[in-house]
Amino acid sequence: SDIPTLADLYSSGEVVAGDGEVKYNHDEVLNKRVSIWRGDITKLKADMIVNAANSSLLGGGGVDGAIHRAAGPELLDECKGLGGAETGETKVTRGYELPSKYVAHTVGPIYSSKHKEKCQNQLQSCYESSLNLCKKYDGGVIGFSSISTGVYGYPIKDATEIAIKTTRKFLENDQSVTRVIYVVFSKKDEEVYKSVIPNYFPPP
Numbered sequence: 001s002d003i004p005t006l007a008d009l010y011s012s013g014e015v016v017a018g019d020g021e022v023k024y025n026h027d028e029v030l031n032k033r034v035s036i037w038r039g040d041i042t043k044l045k046a047d048m049i050v051n052a053a054n055s056s057l058l059g060g061g062g063v064d065g066a067i068h069r070a071a072g073p074e075l076l077d078e079c080k081g082l083g084g085a086e087t088g089e090t091k092v093t094r095g096y097e098l099p100s101k102y103v104a105h106t107v108g109p110i111y112s113s114k115h116k117e118k119c120q121n122q123l124q125s126c127y128e129s130s131l132n133l134c135k136k137y138d139g140g141v142i143g144f145s146s147i148s149t150g151v152y153g154y155p156i157k158d159a160t161e162i163a164i165k166t167t168r169k170f171l172e173n174d175q176s177v178t179r180v181i182y183v184v185f186s187k188k189d190e191e192v193y194k195s196v197i198p199n200y201f202p203p204p
């Protein structure tokens with residue numbers, strides 16, 4: 001099959017923080033728990049992947065569209081029963097035809113520089129609520145798409161800071177989430193994540 005298992009990801013060298021060649025962090029526990037992977041999140045085999053949804057939770061374009069196509073129509077059927085979600089809120093479904101067991105559908109903010117602080121709080125809430133739901137659904141490996149940074153227009157650098165900072169805080173107080181994988185789609189986004197991670201997972 002063309003679906004990469006986690007073992008494949010580690011050995012391919014595409015994981016740049018964590019078990020890959022580049023080590024960013026002197027904190028052994030956290031170091032083994034954070035990775036970047038550039039690829040299609042619908043191919044990732046994790047316990048939970050995080051979808052950048054909209055408040056209807058009924059699908060859309062971007063990563064949301066890709067996840068619904070790959071999961072098959074049963075995903076939409078389950079989503080119809082969720083009753084939508086507020087910005088910053090997250091709801092979980094099964095993964096159906098996806099390699100991952102669960103999908104956390106989180107609603108990121110539509111970015112507005114006039115309401116920067118509100119957007120920051122809402123995006124932080126997306127990451128916090130997703131991580132808490134992963135813990136609730138028995139933890140393991142969670143793969144995040146880069147919430148709000150596509151059509152919702154959140155500046156990638158600012159969004160990445162929030163993603164990593166919120167993860168660091170969560171992992172310090174949790175043992176159930178064994179690995180957080182930031183799934184990036186573009187080379188540029190990968191560079192941003194690589195530059196921000198050492199700020200929160202500092203090298204020795």
Ligand code: AR6
Nearest residue numbers: 040041052054060061062063064066148149150151152185
């Ligand atoms: N795997 C991983 N990342 C992806 C994939 C993929 N298959 N496809 C796109 N990305 P976006 P948003 C990246 O626009 O900004 C939808 O219509 C993409 O390059 O998907 O939160 C929803 O229904 C970008 O880095 O989400 C909402 O209406 C990131 O995923 C709205 O878009 C997020 O981009 C949500 O907008």
